[in-house]
Amino acid sequence: MPRLQDKVALVTGAGSGIGFAIAERFAAEGARLLVVDWNPEAAARAAETIGRGAIAVQADVTQVADVQRTIDQGREAFGRIDILVNNAGTSHEKGPFEGVPEAEFDRMFDVNLKSIFHYCAAISPVMRKQGGGVILNVGSTAGNRPRPGLAYYNASKGAVHNLTKTLALELAGARIRVNALAPVATETPLLKTFIGGDDTPELRAQMRAIVPLGRLAQPRDVANAALFLASDEAEFLTGVILDIDGGRSI
Template sequence: MKDYVVIITGAGSGIGRASALKLAEAGAKIVAVDFNQTTGEETVSIINKKGGDAIFIQADVSEEKDVIRYVNYATETYGRIDIFFNNAGVLQKFSKLADIDTTEYNRVMEVNVKGVFLGLKYVLKVMEKQGSGSIINTASSAGIRPEHSTAAYSASKHAVIGLTKSAAMEYVKNGIRVNAICPGGVETPLTNAVPTMLQESGYVPEEFPNMRMGRFASPEEIANMVLYLASQKSNYMTGSIIAVDGGLTI
């Protein structure tokens, strides 16, 4: 992947950071996007210290002007976008559907659905002009099979899968591939915050996901699939919804 230009949202931690490091090791130039400037710049610093090529831009993926800005920043700096890892997302506070606060529902949808939509909207324009590109969206095992007490989150990830399939169908003739990964439990700062969320809410779901392998995935294990979908090795794949969940959705 030498000299491929890659945009990664949510690059400051977890799957985003692990994927940025792995793609940089493969020779790609990384445009790291994150709402958190400190962690985003840390990712870039790690890559550059290892001899890679990475730049950071702070952005809120749910704000259209910010999305336009990170897309323009990538093209102005490197001239093209070869890979887009549309990864940024948030979890939902656990609660039954009727108890979900409307503000919480809107927050989840703004980031997980609108953020993915906007990223697709503006990156696809660039890739269409190029006649090539690979996009990987981060959905979730909850987009394949709902989990208890996460109706808003599950709905948002089902929507990501719908956007993925629609984009794959519409842009396949333009040389653009669009696929989605569906992680299950992953050891990230996002999932590490779950115990605190449960404590603060005072609510425990009646069911928890069954981690059939007996453990969460490491971010690096998910990043391996991102690297595969970004590379030429997956050239005949588009519209694929790939569970990387340790058998959670069996």
């Protein structure tokens, strides 16, 4: 039996990279999908590729009205939302912390953290009424094993991990499980911001060298972990920050 049969999942930032891989994997396991992205073409393309009735929704996850609209749309279309994946995220240009403009700091925390504030506030009453649910937040190895040059990205992901644990405690009584995924450098369009410079083969090799299993993550590695945490197989797991990092964080 498919592992997410009859579940409804909303995945943010699903127009690209990790979010797309998660949405596609969930749909292949029987879930009905809301593909949320602020890039309407990317969302539409992703939903079409996924098929199986996936719905594309254009929304900026930093805007509370957009967030509420995505949840309303999901409930109208499918009657419920069982799984929320707070995946949309962004990074700032690699460099010393003194050089990061205030506007970049704000953008980092708005997209990576405030989006979770908006989404969890909006989904909590829905999941409580349904008798439970699953929330997955996409963190990063940057949140528990930070490297220099990405100070405020690292800080935002550290906050995502901490928030995940508190929400897990506050929502446990409502049978809402809250976990986080912490991938190492993953082959997506965002990767170049973590590599920095001109993203040369040498810089990529340096990145691979810090991963004990000897390669970067692929979006499918993160999607496989997300599938497990979202499924009933993980019914006793909450507040977990799952490293998907080939041993990097050991």
